[in-house]
Amino acid sequence: MKEITDRLRKDKIGMAGLIGVLFIILLAFLAPVIAPYNPTEMFNQHRLERPSTQFWLGTDEFGRDILSRIIYGAQVSIMVGLIAVGIGATFGFIFGLLAGFFKGWVDNTIMRIMDVLFAFPDLLLALAIVAVLGPNLRNTMIAIGIVTIPVFTRLVRASVIAVKEMDFVLSAESIGIKTPRIILRHITPYILAPFLVQITLALSIAILAEAALSFLGLGIQPPHPSWGSMLSDARGYMELAPWIAIFPALFIILTIFCFNLLGDSLRDLLDPKLKS
Amino acid sequence: MKFKVLFILALFICMLFLAGCGGNNAVSTNGEDDISNSDNNAVGNDSEESNNENNNGTTGENMAAEQTLLIAADQDPSGLDPHKVTAHSSIRITGKVYEGLLQFDDDMELAPQLAESWEQVDDTTYIFKLREGVKFHNGREMTAEDVKYSFDRIKDPETASIGASYFTSVEDIEILGDYEIQFHLSDAYAPFLSYIAHSSAAIVPQEVVEEHGDLNQEAVGTGPFVFEEMVPDTHVILSKNEDYYIEGQPKLDGLKYLTMIDESSRIAAVRTGQIHLTTVSPESVSLLEANVELEIINYYTLDYNYLGINTEREPFNDERVRQAISLAVDRNELINTVMGGDAQLTGPVPPSLGNWSIDVSQHEMYEHNIEKAKELLEEAGFGDGFEAEIGVPGTYRDRVADGQMIQQMLAQIGIDVTIVQLEWGDYIDAWNEGRYDMLTGRNGAGTDPDRSLNFFFHTEGSANVWGFSDEEFDELAEKGRFEVDQGTREQTYFDAQDRLLTQAPNLFLYNPQNYIVISKNVSDYMPLPHSSERFHDTYLSE
Numbered sequence: 001m002k003e004i005t006d007r008l009r010k011d012k013i014g015m016a017g018l019i020g021v022l023f024i025i026l027l028a029f030l031a032p033v034i035a036p037y038n039p040t041e042m043f044n045q046h047r048l049e050r051p052s053t054q055f056w057l058g059t060d061e062f063g064r065d066i067l068s069r070i071i072y073g074a075q076v077s078i079m080v081g082l083i084a085v086g087i088g089a090t091f092g093f094i095f096g097l098l099a100g101f102f103k104g105w106v107d108n109t110i111m112r113i114m115d116v117l118f119a120f121p122d123l124l125l126a127l128a129i130v131a132v133l134g135p136n137l138r139n140t141m142i143a144i145g146i147v148t149i150p151v152f153t154r155l156v157r158a159s160v161i162a163v164k165e166m167d168f169v170l171s172a173e174s175i176g177i178k179t180p181r182i183i184l185r186h187i188t189p190y191i192l193a194p195f196l197v198q199i200t201l202a203l204s205i206a207i208l209a210e211a212a213l214s215f216l217g218l219g220i221q222p223p224h225p226s227w228g229s230m231l232s233d234a235r236g237y238m239e240l241a242p243w244i245a246i247f248p249a250l251f252i253i254l255t256i257f258c259f260n261l262l263g264d265s266l267r268d269l270l271d272p273k274l275k276s
Numbered sequence: 277m278k279f280k281v282l283f284i285l286a287l288f289i290c291m292l293f294l295a296g297c298g299g300n301n302a303v304s305t306n307g308e309d310d311i312s313n314s315d316n317n318a319v320g321n322d323s324e325e326s327n328n329e330n331n332n333g334t335t336g337e338n339m340a341a342e343q344t345l346l347i348a349a350d351q352d353p354s355g356l357d358p359h360k361v362t363a364h365s366s367i368r369i370t371g372k373v374y375e376g377l378l379q380f381d382d383d384m385e386l387a388p389q390l391a392e393s394w395e396q397v398d399d400t401t402y403i404f405k406l407r408e409g410v411k412f413h414n415g416r417e418m419t420a421e422d423v424k425y426s427f428d429r430i431k432d433p434e435t436a437s438i439g440a441s442y443f444t445s446v447e448d449i450e451i452l453g454d455y456e457i458q459f460h461l462s463d464a465y466a467p468f469l470s471y472i473a474h475s476s477a478a479i480v481p482q483e484v485v486e487e488h489g490d491l492n493q494e495a496v497g498t499g500p501f502v503f504e505e506m507v508p509d510t511h512v513i514l515s516k517n518e519d520y521y522i523e524g525q526p527k528l529d530g531l532k533y534l535t536m537i538d539e540s541s542r543i544a545a546v547r548t549g550q551i552h553l554t555t556v557s558p559e560s561v562s563l564l565e566a567n568v569e570l571e572i573i574n575y576y577t578l579d580y581n582y583l584g585i586n587t588e589r590e591p592f593n594d595e596r597v598r599q600a601i602s603l604a605v606d607r608n609e610l611i612n613t614v615m616g617g618d619a620q621l622t623g624p625v626p627p628s629l630g631n632w633s634i635d636v637s638q639h640e641m642y643e644h645n646i647e648k649a650k651e652l653l654e655e656a657g658f659g660d661g662f663e664a665e666i667g668v669p670g671t672y673r674d675r676v677a678d679g680q681m682i683q684q685m686l687a688q689i690g691i692d693v694t695i696v697q698l699e700w701g702d703y704i705d706a707w708n709e710g711r712y713d714m715l716t717g718r719n720g721a722g723t724d725p726d727r728s729l730n731f732f733f734h735t736e737g738s739a740n741v742w743g744f745s746d747e748e749f750d751e752l753a754e755k756g757r758f759e760v761d762q763g764t765r766e767q768t769y770f771d772a773q774d775r776l777l778t779q780a781p782n783l784f785l786y787n788p789q790n791y792i793v794i795s796k797n798v799s800d801y802m803p804l805p806h807s808s809e810r811f812h813d814t815y816l817s818e
Contacts, residue, residue, distance in 0.1 A: 040684070042613075042681070042684055044609065044612070044613060047613065061559075061613075061677070062613060062677070062680065062681070063613075131699075134696075135696065135697060136696075217670035217697040217699075218697075221694065221695050221696060221697060222668075222676060222679070222680050222695050222697065223680045223683060223684075223695070233673075235538060235539070235540055236539050236540065236557065236559065236560070236673055237559065238540050239540075239543075239563050240559060240560070240562070240563065
């Protein structure tokens with residue numbers, strides 16, 4: 001692990017991504033402390049004001065402070081990202097292990113279900129799930145979580161199958177170590193690296209999906225801010241007050257960019273073939 | 277070498293700057309030219325019109341070759357059955373294809389349409405004489421049979437027509453001849469004729485209903501435009517009715533409604549000349565005002581935005597709670613924030629309906645009084661407040677904004693409101709089922725106070741989805757319905773409105789203005805509060 005952090009420190013691009021991600025997470029956790037205003041408070045005398053010293057990023061059509069809304073919006077993005085990917089990764093890991101280790105009908109059943117899930121475009125599937133469960137933040141997270149399960153499942157299954165045939169697993173089996181122990185102690189550590197990389201990438205996908213669902217009115221409900229819903233509200237004011245749209249969009253772009261940078265450099269660092 | 281490159285680059289940049297400035301100049305002078313040109317055009321139009329009036333029929337040289345009016349609609353039509361549809365997006369289509377016996381003219385007086393003349397024989401009997409030689413778009417002539425069939429269909433509970441409650445008092449319809457028909461009512465019913473002129477009292481051909489089962493995807497009427505095709509989420513095409521019974525109408529060859537839910541795309545489309553006509557929100561007006569190619573027409577509609585309260589649920593079944601909500605909502609603030617000041621206070625009968633509406637600005641329920649609201653909640657036993665849900669239709673910015681503002685206002689008296697955004701179809705279901713504590717929405721108050729009161733709030737009213745039932749109000753609203761003396765009827769409706777405001781099953785938030793943007797070459801078009809799209813005389817000029 002130390003080796004990885006050392007190498008990450010040398011990778012400037014990866015570092016930039018990491019710093020960006022930490023910055024967003026910090027924003028989210030410190031929102032109540034650093035946000036200048038309450039994100040839902042309406043300053044009726046200050047509707048659609050351009051950025052000023054009083055409202056750093058301007059105000060929206062209700063006179064709400066954009067900066068405060070973006071900061072609180074980061075909470076939503078990070079929370080959705082972590083919980084949704086948490087759901088996806090956990091189930092994906094379990095299903096992938098089972099499928100890869102036991103093969104046969106277990107593998108067949110799990111993977112055919114995953115194929116069905118894979119057959120739907122991500123966003124469409126999430127939309128359908130939210131439409132059935134009802135639009136709110138919890139259901140958005142569940143929906144995005146379900147959508148990310150198949151990717152994790154495939155990844156873990158493929159790794160497990162590769163590892164399973166390796167000598168150290170075969171020898172562990174041959175000396176009679178119990179299956180759960182083999183899975184936990186011998187296989188899991190080995191597939192952790194690609195799994196971690198996938199998590200960072202899935203985080204950015206989940207954040208983007210939340211923005212998209214909120215944009216469509218299916219995510220977090222007004223007046224609570226999310227970057228996607230802010231962008232959606234801003235549509236009608238694109239010309240009149242472009243700052244309402246520009247800043248949330250900028251934050252979405254930067255966040256995704258940082259997560260992807262981090263993910264890419266992690267992949268390079270953890271790939272045994274690229275070890276110099 | 278390097279210097280040379282730099283020099284050329286610098287030169288290039290200078291040229292770009294110059295070109296930029298030059299371009300701007302050119303544009304602005306063009307702009308000025310355009311203004312004077314269009315002024316000339318306007319004058320030209322006037323003289324052309326007077327010419328037209330002089331030698332009837334020679335609408336000539338000024339007309340553009342292409343006569344299809346392109347309209348951007350903010351919502352897809354939800355079905356085309358004129359007896360069932362309630363959404364404006366549908367009525368704007370069915371209103372062109374179908375006609376009724378009567379219509380409202382420009383001054384909102386009753387005027388003949390498919391009926392040439394009508395006569396009230398006694399308090400409960402009306403005879404209509406139909407226009408002869410009117411053909412449905414399938415070529416068959418319209419007769420008294422069709423009129424009877426249409427009203428039977430409206431009254432048939434199986435049709436679930438939205439207009440059924442308008443005609444409950446129609447007891448018997450008798451065909452007196454091919455072109456004469458008699459309606460017999462059970463009681464004197466004052467608003468009868470204005471309902472006959474309502475868009476849902478359309479005359480439809482029986483064979484088309486039978487062939488297709490219903491009229492949701494098909495439309496065959498007698499109107500000035502013929503239904504051609506409807507592609508969901510894309511467009512609706514109507515073409516000119518060549519056999520229309522009024523000579524020389526319509527002047528347009530067709531109408532094309534393009535569905536563009538997003539306002540910015542409608543604005544872009546009207547700016548670039550891709551479409552001729554669309555509606556925009558008050559905020560966007562300032563973006564279009566400077567454009568000399570466009571004209572903006574605004575008028576007060578017969579609509580109002582409301583907050584509907586489910587009066588069957590705890591704690592909203594207590595009138596004091598509803599009154600507290602009414603007192604906590606600052607309607608002027610809503611007008612300023614949501615509508616940019618372009619709306620007026622309204623009760624259940626909007627001021628644009630003329631004498632029928634009461635002045636609500638002095639009503640005690642319209643005084644924004646947080647203290648009093650808190651006291652009322654206290655009395656009702658909800659001094660500590662409670663939680664509630666408001667459903668809002670997600671595609672309509674104003675109604676979502678209403679919800680958000682009201683949420684803030686109700687928080688001041690301790691009501692903790694959660695907003696649920698709903699997709700349009702789901703919203704309509706929620707409205708019907710009374711799924712939420714409250715809903716924001718918009719109603720068309722209609723052309724007669726009977727609709728504004730009985731239809732929406734009578735215990736038996738077809739659109740009373742709020743579970744509201746108040747004996748005193750029912751009595752007043754019914755009395756108005758059967759009162760034939762205009763003066764007494766007015767007073768009765770004033771009392772009914774007052775009662776309704778005090779009972780507060782709905783909060784009437786504001787009466788909005790509509791903004792219609794048309795390109796300058798659309799001639800002879802004027803929206804009216806009760807019909808924003810009358811295109812009989814409209815044409816496109818060069």
